[in-house]
Amino acid sequence: MKSKEVTIYDIARELNLSIATVSRALKNDSVVSKKTKKKILDAAAAMGYRTNHFARNLRLQRTNTLGVIIPRLNSYFMSSAIAGIESVANEKGYNLIISQSSESKLQEASIAQNLFNHRVDGLLVSLAYDTTDYSHFLPYQNKNVPLVFFDRTDDTIDATSILIDNELAGYTATEHLILQGCKRIVHVTAHSVRNVYQDRLKGYQRALAHHQLPFNEQMVLTNNLSQEAGIKVAELLQSMHPRPDGVFFANDNCAVGCMVALKKAGWKIPEDIAVVGFNNDPVATVVEPNLTTIHYPGHTMGRLAANHLISTLNGSYTLNNANKLLLRFELIIRDSSTRT
Amino acid sequence: MKSKEVTIYDIARELNLSIATVSRALKNDSVVSKKTKKKILDAAAAMGYRTNHFARNLRLQRTNTLGVIIPRLNSYFMSSAIAGIESVANEKGYNLIISQSSESKLQEASIAQNLFNHRVDGLLVSLAYDTTDYSHFLPYQNKNVPLVFFDRTDDTIDATSILIDNELAGYTATEHLILQGCKRIVHVTAHSVRNVYQDRLKGYQRALAHHQLPFNEQMVLTNNLSQEAGIKVAELLQSMHPRPDGVFFANDNCAVGCMVALKKAGWKIPEDIAVVGFNNDPVATVVEPNLTTIHYPGHTMGRLAANHLISTLNGSYTLNNANKLLLRFELIIRDSSTRT
DNA sequence: TTGTAGGCGTTATCAT
DNA sequence: ATGATAACGCCTACAA
Numbered sequence: 001m002k003s004k005e006v007t008i009y010d011i012a013r014e015l016n017l018s019i020a021t022v023s024r025a026l027k028n029d030s031v032v033s034k035k036t037k038k039k040i041l042d043a044a045a046a047m048g049y050r051t052n053h054f055a056r057n058l059r060l061q062r063t064n065t066l067g068v069i070i071p072r073l074n075s076y077f078m079s080s081a082i083a084g085i086e087s088v089a090n091e092k093g094y095n096l097i098i099s100q101s102s103e104s105k106l107q108e109a110s111i112a113q114n115l116f117n118h119r120v121d122g123l124l125v126s127l128a129y130d131t132t133d134y135s136h137f138l139p140y141q142n143k144n145v146p147l148v149f150f151d152r153t154d155d156t157i158d159a160t161s162i163l164i165d166n167e168l169a170g171y172t173a174t175e176h177l178i179l180q181g182c183k184r185i186v187h188v189t190a191h192s193v194r195n196v197y198q199d200r201l202k203g204y205q206r207a208l209a210h211h212q213l214p215f216n217e218q219m220v221l222t223n224n225l226s227q228e229a230g231i232k233v234a235e236l237l238q239s240m241h242p243r244p245d246g247v248f249f250a251n252d253n254c255a256v257g258c259m260v261a262l263k264k265a266g267w268k269i270p271e272d273i274a275v276v277g278f279n280n281d282p283v284a285t286v287v288e289p290n291l292t293t294i295h296y297p298g299h300t301m302g303r304l305a306a307n308h309l310i311s312t313l314n315g316s317y318t319l320n321n322a323n324k325l326l327l328r329f330e331l332i333i334r335d336s337s338t339r340t
Numbered sequence: 341m342k343s344k345e346v347t348i349y350d351i352a353r354e355l356n357l358s359i360a361t362v363s364r365a366l367k368n369d370s371v372v373s374k375k376t377k378k379k380i381l382d383a384a385a386a387m388g389y390r391t392n393h394f395a396r397n398l399r400l401q402r403t404n405t406l407g408v409i410i411p412r413l414n415s416y417f418m419s420s421a422i423a424g425i426e427s428v429a430n431e432k433g434y435n436l437i438i439s440q441s442s443e444s445k446l447q448e449a450s451i452a453q454n455l456f457n458h459r460v461d462g463l464l465v466s467l468a469y470d471t472t473d474y475s476h477f478l479p480y481q482n483k484n485v486p487l488v489f490f491d492r493t494d495d496t497i498d499a500t501s502i503l504i505d506n507e508l509a510g511y512t513a514t515e516h517l518i519l520q521g522c523k524r525i526v527h528v529t530a531h532s533v534r535n536v537y538q539d540r541l542k543g544y545q546r547a548l549a550h551h552q553l554p555f556n557e558q559m560v561l562t563n564n565l566s567q568e569a570g571i572k573v574a575e576l577l578q579s580m581h582p583r584p585d586g587v588f589f590a591n592d593n594c595a596v597g598c599m600v601a602l603k604k605a606g607w608k609i610p611e612d613i614a615v616v617g618f619n620n621d622p623v624a625t626v627v628e629p630n631l632t633t634i635h636y637p638g639h640t641m642g643r644l645a646a647n648h649l650i651s652t653l654n655g656s657y658t659l660n661n662a663n664k665l666l667l668r669f670e671l672i673i674r675d676s677s678t679r680t
Numbered sequence: 681t682t683g684t685a686g687g688c689g690t691t692a693t694c695a696t
Numbered sequence: 697a698t699g700a701t702a703a704c705g706c707c708t709a710c711a712a
Contacts, residue, residue, distance in 0.1 A: 019707095020683055053394075054459075054705080055705035055706040057394040058688050058689065058704090059707050060688085079419075083414075095458065096437065097435060118435065227622055260626055283626055286626055347688095348689070348690075359691095360699055361698055363691060364691090371697065372697070373698090396690055398688090399690045399691045
């Protein structure tokens with residue numbers, strides 16, 4: 001028993017005008033006289049008119065909607081990035097459809113297809129752990145629907161990506177541990193196909209090499225980087241001989257889970273083992289000792305990604321398709337790694 | 341230079357059929373012969389056809405889209421709730437538009453209007469801190485667009501709400517502190533117009549009364565419940581005479597921020613002061629001592645809310661508009677409050 | 681400055 | 697089992 005919707009026809013009839021004039025007035029077209037425009041706007045408000053976006057989109061062949069695909073929104077970084085994207089979308093009058101791939105390439109592909117069918121004007125993506133085949137983005141490229149990747153990207157895709165220099169960040173984090181006197185440094189990371197993890201690992205390796213420390217594959221542990229996984233890492237660390245004296249995690253949650261477990265086992269941090277995380281999640285200032293970590297700006301990254309996408313849509317941006325935007329990051333030194 | 345979209349006309353022309361038949365085949369209408377159906381489906385796939393949802397929605401007068409308004413998605417609880425909502429929406433073939441009010445009633449109202457104009461089929465809402473005027477939901481009620489509120493609700497709105505018994509949870513948390521021997525218990529909460537905070541406060545008061553402890557307004561502190569606000573709370577606690585010996589926070593983040601600051605100031609937890617939080621955020625198991633807290637199921641709540649909304653849309657649910665669904669919660673006792 | 685009319689891609693009703 | 701056709705509500709040449 002839904003009440004009938006008011007259309008421009010109703011307004012036109014009410015005011016004895018043509019729908020064309022009404023339509024124009026509603027669009028705030030300068031060609032309509034001030035007087036009739038006011039009459040129309042008032043009537044529209046009074047009658048409870050709301051534009052029918054389907055009719056509009058159908059006619060205009062665009063949706064004013066952006067799709068967003070992210071692995072999960074359960075991290076501080078992702079929340080911030082989404083908030084950034086949203087703020088820009090709001091400013092520019094775009095709607096957002098946000099979906100989570102849950103770190104599954106299958107879900108990612110199905111979401112991509114779904115958003116494509118919904119004719120999003122553009123797509124923002126942060127890739128799942130294990131996506132290696134990017135054919136689900138092909139339809140977008142074929143139809144010239146712009147794509148922007150952020151944080152979790154891939155160089156083989158011909159699209160703009162916005163991220164930090166993960167290799168350098170990994171290098172910086174590892175070197176910091178080395179400078180604190182660590183000689184046997186473990187690196188904990190996730191599925192290594194994803195750029196962020198591959199690059200951080202590379203940075204770790206380069207730092208070791210640069211300081212004449214041996215690289216040992218056994219010292220690289222792989223898991224899903226959850227807090228629970230950190231507990232498992234603690235067990236592994238305890239089983240290693242000789243004892244590692246430093247560990248660089250590819251995210252804070254896992255680092256924190258591990259720290260709690262290690263302390264329970266009687267290890268002293270940073271004396272027995274120095275720890276560095278990644279992301280600067282709020283939890284880094286809760287764990288004791290506070291966690292040294294790499295900070296990078298999720299909100300800014302989100303804003304930038306959205307802005308870039310919208311500029312591309314407006315044609316106001318001369319898009320160089322294969323470009324890459326690197327944001328600044330920062331090593332935040334706290335007590336978990338400082339041995340004075 | 342967007343390539344042309346394939347429509348049912350194109351398919352019809354290609355196969356020398358009418359658009360009606362093509363449309364029916366695409367809908368998998370049983371009236372179309374198996375043979376032609378296959379022919380059409382194959383052609384559609386080969387030609388890269390995708391349904392135009394605008395044309396479809398325009399015709400069908402529904403969007404298959406649900407709106408979601410939440411205060412912020414930066415908490416573990418909200419992430420879980422959204423994940424729950426999303427899983428149901430996916431199963432049932434609904435799209436989601438998620439927006440954040442950023443705890444501002446103005447933003448909430450503007451989002452509500454925007455989603456209304458986008459003709460969402462239904463709306464899921466968790467209210468901002470300070471919303472007291474609910475007129476922005478009136479258009480939905482007038483047009484019979486179903487509303488479901490979850491977690492942050494209000495009894496004066498004539499719509500289904502899904503939440504926990506916050507009064508009882510507040511009572512349980514406070515009584516736990518009392519049973520641990522606390523006599524001067526502080527309660528830290530947020531803007532008190534919101535049900536979740538009002539009710540937890542009521543529970544706190546009832547527990548005090550039930551155990552013949554005096555209620556003192558000075559012992560109720562109000563802030564935005566952020567981790568940083570917890571630091572301020574620590575200062576306040578230190579300035580109180582006599583010293584409080586227990587504190588019940590309306591969320592974990594604030595509790596954790598406060599604990600860290602208190603420990604820095606030399607207070608022993610739980611000996612000097614016992615602490616209870618709310619939400620069972622992962623950070624509760626990171627802070628030391630681990631935080632006693634109230635657990636309640638965000639994912640389930642999200643699923644339930646979405647299911648309820650969709651059932652209402654399908655008419656498969658006999659909707660009693662003014663009903664309320666209470667989920668179970670649980671007090672999880674950890675070391676921050678146990679004095680043996 | 682305003683009006684007329686065609687078309688955007690579907691679905692559904694009525695014929696055939 | 698299939699086809700013709702009229703909406704759905706909006707925008708925009710083109711005309712007046």
